Amino acid sequence: MIGFSKHSSAMICLVALFIMIMPSSCRSCFPRPPPPPSPLLPPPPPPPSPLLLQSPPPPLSSSPPPPLPSSPPPPSLPSSPPPPLPSSPPPPLLLSPPPPSPSPLPPPPEDDPLEIQNYLDSHNTARAEVGVGPMEWNNAVYTYAQGYANQRKSDCLLQHSETSYGENLFWGMGKEFTAVDAVKAWVDEKQWYHYEDNSCDSGKMCGHYTQVVWSNSVELGCARVQCANGAYFITCNYNPPGNYVNQKPY
Numbered sequence: 001m002i003g004f005s006k007h008s009s010a011m012i013c014l015v016a017l018f019i020m021i022m023p024s025s026c027r028s029c030f031p032r033p034p035p036p037p038s039p040l041l042p043p044p045p046p047p048p049s050p051l052l053l054q055s056p057p058p059p060l061s062s063s064p065p066p067p068l069p070s071s072p073p074p075p076s077l078p079s080s081p082p083p084p085l086p087s088s089p090p091p092p093l094l095l096s097p098p099p100p101s102p103s104p105l106p107p108p109p110e111d112d113p114l115e116i117q118n119y120l121d122s123h124n125t126a127r128a129e130v131g132v133g134p135m136e137w138n139n140a141v142y143t144y145a146q147g148y149a150n151q152r153k154s155d156c157l158l159q160h161s162e163t164s165y166g167e168n169l170f171w172g173m174g175k176e177f178t179a180v181d182a183v184k185a186w187v188d189e190k191q192w193y194h195y196e197d198n199s200c201d202s203g204k205m206c207g208h209y210t211q212v213v214w215s216n217s218v219e220l221g222c223a224r225v226q227c228a229n230g231a232y233f234i235t236c237n238y239n240p241p242g243n244y245v246n247q248k249p250y
Helices: 006-020 024-029 113-129 139-151 179-192 207-212
Strands: 166-172 219-226 232-239
Touching: 113 179, 113 207, 113 219, 139 219, 139 232, 166 179, 166 207, 179 207, 179 219, 179 232
Parallel strands: none
Antiparallel strands: 166 232, 219 232
C-alpha cells in the first residue's frame, strides 16, 4: 500500500496544476496512445426471409355474407279493399214455406138465428129417433159450407166439393126452400134404409140419411144461397165425416 504525506500531496497538486497550465502545443509532446483495435467480427447475416408454406388467406371482408336461399314469399294480396257487405241483412233461409196465417172466421148468419136452430133441430130430431146424441153448430164448418155454396151460385150444380168433411147437398126450384125442407128430404130416405144388414133398397138412395144420424158426426155447419137461375142451393157439412164403408151409422 502506498502512503502519501502532506508534502507529497502538495507536490501532486503542483504537478497537476502544471499540467493544466501547459499550452496546447505542448500537449502534442506527449504522444496519444493509439485507439484499441476493433475486434474482428464477421458481418451480421441478413435477416432470413419468412418461410411461406401456403399463400396467406385473403383478408376477411367487412361486408355481410350473402343471404341463404329461401322459399319465395307468398304473393301479396291486392291492395284494393274488399267490396263492402250489403247493409241489409239477408232474408232468412226457409226450409219450408210458412203456413198461412189463419183468416178470421166470418160470423154465422146471426140475422137469421132461427135458420141455424132449424138446421140443428131437424138433424137432432132424426138422431134422437134412433138413440143418437145431438149435434152442435160449428163456426169453422159453417164457414167452409158458406164458401162452397157461394161457388155454386152461378150454376146450382149438385156436385160435391173436395173436402175432408161429410157433406149433404140439396137443390130446389119453384119456391123458397129452407133448412127444414133440405133436412126433411134427406131424412125421408130412412124409409129405404135397412139397419139390420146396413143396406138400401135397390135404385134408391140412403146415404144422406145415414150421414144425418151418423153417431160420430157431432159438429154441423150449413149454408144456403139463391142461384142465378132462381133456384136454391143448400149444403150441410159434418165433422167428423160419416158413411164409412161396411160400418153402421150407430
